Amino acid sequence: MMPDKSMTIIEKWKVKLEGSGIPVVIGGHASPSPRGVGYSKNQAVAQSSGTYLCFLDSDDVMLPQRVRLQHEAAVQHPKSIIGCQVQRDPPNSTKRYTRWINQLAPDQLLTQVFTSNGPTVIMPTWFCSRTWFLHVGPFDEGGKGVPEDLLFFYEHLRKGGSVFRVDHSLLLYRYHLYATTHSVLETTIWTHRVHFLEEQALPRWASFTIWNAGKQGRRLYRSLTAANQHKVVAFCDVDRNKIKKGFYCYEDAQVCGPSREGSPTHSWKMQPPAPGVQYRGRLLCAPHGAGPGGQFATVGVTALVLLRLSRLLEIGTAVRPALTGSGPLSHHPRVLQGPFFREEPE
Numbered sequence: 584m585m586p587d588k589s590m591t592i593i594e595k596w597k598v599k600l601e602g603s604g605i606p607v608v609i610g611g612h613a614s615p616s617p618r619g620v621g622y623s624k625n626q627a628v629a630q631s632s633g634t635y636l637c638f639l640d641s642d643d644v645m646l647p648q649r650v651r652l653q654h655e656a657a658v659q660h661p662k663s664i665i666g667c668q669v670q671r672d673p674p675n676s677t678k679r680y681t682r683w684i685n686q687l688a689p690d691q692l693l694t695q696v697f698t699s700n701g702p703t704v705i706m707p708t709w710f711c712s713r714t715w716f717l718h719v720g721p722f723d724e725g726g727k728g729v730p731e732d733l734l735f736f737y738e739h740l741r742k743g744g745s746v747f748r749v750d751h752s753l754l755l756y757r758y759h760l761y762a763t764t765h766s767v768l769e770t771t772i773w774t775h776r777v778h779f780l781e782e783q784a785l786p787r788w789a790s791f792t793i794w795n796a797g798k799q800g801r802r803l804y805r806s807l808t809a810a811n812q813h814k815v816v817a818f819c820d821v822d823r824n825k826i827k828k829g830f831y832c833y834e835d836a837q838v839c840g841p842s843r844e845g846s847p848t849h850s851w852k853m854q855p856p857a858p859g860v861q862y863r864g865r866l867l868c869a870p871h872g873a874g875p876g877g878q879f880a881t882v883g884v885t886a887l888v889l890l891r892l893s894r895l896l897e898i899g900t901a902v903r904p905a906l907t908g909s910g911p912l913s914h915h916p917r918v919l920q921g922p923f924f925r926e927e928p929e
Contacts, residue, residue: 589641619726628716636716638709644755646670652749653710660747664711664739666704667749669756676758685752692746696736697780699772703746706732708754718742730767730775737779777806785811796820 590611597607608630612618628636635657639645649667656665668685671677683700692703719739722731785791785807793800796818804815 617726619724619729619731621722621724621729621731622726624731625721625724628713628721633713635710635712638706639754640707642757642759643707644672644757646753646755648751649753650710652751652753656747656749657710657712660745661712662715662743663745663747664702664704664709664736665747665749666708666710667753668751669705669708669754670752672755672757681756684756687748689748692748696740696746697776697784699776701730701733701772702736704748705756707756715744719744727766728768728771730772733772733775737775740783773802773806777803781808781811785814788814790814790816792817792819794819796825797822 590609593609597609600607610626610630612622612626624638635654637650637653653665653667657663669681671681680700684705687695687703695703719735719742723729723734725731791814793803793815795803797820800818800820804812807815
């Protein structure tokens with residue numbers, strides 16, 4: 584018997600469900616320690632036989648019409664993970680996160696895949712065909728601390744999958760301190776997010792700007808590979824104190840000052856926008872010696888992308904990268920324009 588009495592609960596429900604004509608298959612393993620969420624989900628898929636898979640966490644509640652509405656969507660979108668809107672319980676828990684889950688526009692289901700919130704349709708709402716699930720591959724079975732849903736979601740996108748949300752509230756999504764999601768460290772999520780960013784976005788840019796010259800912006804810079812650090816042509820921020828400081832020096836740099844030609848840029852001179860640069864009155868910090876007179880104007884070529892870990896500002900048509908490869912990410916004209924990195928919502 585499991586310490587949390589899960590098997591006892593399952594056995595009781597088996598009697599009730601089979602009494603109503605619903606077959607129940609119970610699996611397990613001989614390991615002395617828990618195998619993790621990924622293993623459990625993979626076993627559930629292996630032990631089932633349906634054409635479609637509808638996921639539901641044991642602490643959540645499926646609302647009426649969920650299967651019907653998501654099945655209809657899955658038939659129309661065979662290579663998509665189908666999600667839905669949710670009701671939070673308790674109602675006031677994680678307000679901003681719940682709003683983010685429910686109110687993303689259809690195009691933002693792709694443009695915001697890099698955010699710290701995780702998949703743009705949350706795992707407890709997932710519905711997809713068995714064929715597509717097997718094509719993407721099983722969940723990671725690394726056990727406690729592994730964000731198996733995020734890793735599967737990234738692989739789904741790599742293989743050309745898309746995302747669709749049924750705009751009806753079809754799940755009661757419960758929040759409590761014992762949820763498995765709390766076992767995943769923020770640093771683990773950060774590492775996977777930066778890797779996916781460097782894999783999917785940065786190879787398409789010759790240069791880019793980091794929006795946020797504070798702790799989070801510097802953390803992003805330090806997390807990048809040396810090749811991608813070299814692409815950072817400017818930091819951008821609204822904090823006048825950072826501008827007054829006059830420079831930002833990467834802590835691990837060998838030299839703090841104007842970089843030599845061909846060497847990585849580790850020092851930036853802070854300055855207001857150059858004449859002709861329209862940026863809603865915000866202050867910019869450009870690389871020391873970025874152009875004639877150290878002006879920012881020469882930076883805004885193919886990548887005037889203002890990356891901030893809490894928000895990537897919409898800047899109209901300034902960024903229309905010619906993405907390569909396959910799948911929705913590579914063909915979406917605004918994939919790198921919407922909010923990019925976000926801070927944890929609650």
